[in-house]
Amino acid sequence: VSGVLPLVALVFGTAALGSELDDGTAVHVLTKPIPRWASVGPKLIVAGGLTAILLFPATILAGILIGGTGARELGLTFAYAIAVLVGSFIYGAIFVALSAATSRGLVIGLAYSLLWEGLLSGALKGTQLFSVREYIRGMASAIAPNESGS
Numbered sequence: 001v002s003g004v005l006p007l008v009a010l011v012f013g014t015a016a017l018g019s020e021l022d023d024g025t026a027v028h029v030l031t032k033p034i035p036r037w038a039s040v041g042p043k044l045i046v047a048g049g050l051t052a053i054l055l056f057p058a059t060i061l062a063g064i065l066i067g068g069t070g071a072r073e074l075g076l077t078f079a080y081a082i083a084v085l086v087g088s089f090i091y092g093a094i095f096v097a098l099s100a101a102t103s104r105g106l107v108i109g110l111a112y113s114l115l116w117e118g119l120l121s122g123a124l125k126g127t128q129l130f131s132v133r134e135y136i137r138g139m140a141s142a143i144a145p146n147e148s149g150s
Helices: 004-016 018-023 025-031 036-067 071-101 105-123 125-130 132-143
Strands: none
Touching: 004 018, 004 036, 004 071, 004 105, 004 132, 036 071, 071 105, 071 132, 105 125, 105 132
């Protein structure tokens, strides 16, 4: 959640609009009389979907290999897998928007992933409110079974 998810989503999110922005066809696509969400929405779904396709099974496999196959451990594994699934689309949306806003989306996204999500949200308590990583961890702990097994 803290290292691999933002980096995989960064690659797919910034590449979603990258080819249109590089070859100049984004201007032609955006001037057509179709809503902008109709051209950006599918790219967002693909970026988040590819991230989820890669990391959802990897999270389940890692949870089984590390945590075991007990009921509580499997519940925790699937809670994190669901949180990674949602987080894939959140990070994808952030990085697709960043790619649309600037031509340096990959560099800025890498700085965001490493500095904000990696260092500041873990070190400073107030920054956790604006951290996707902490949101994903909170979601996983809310979904996960509690100590009594329910």
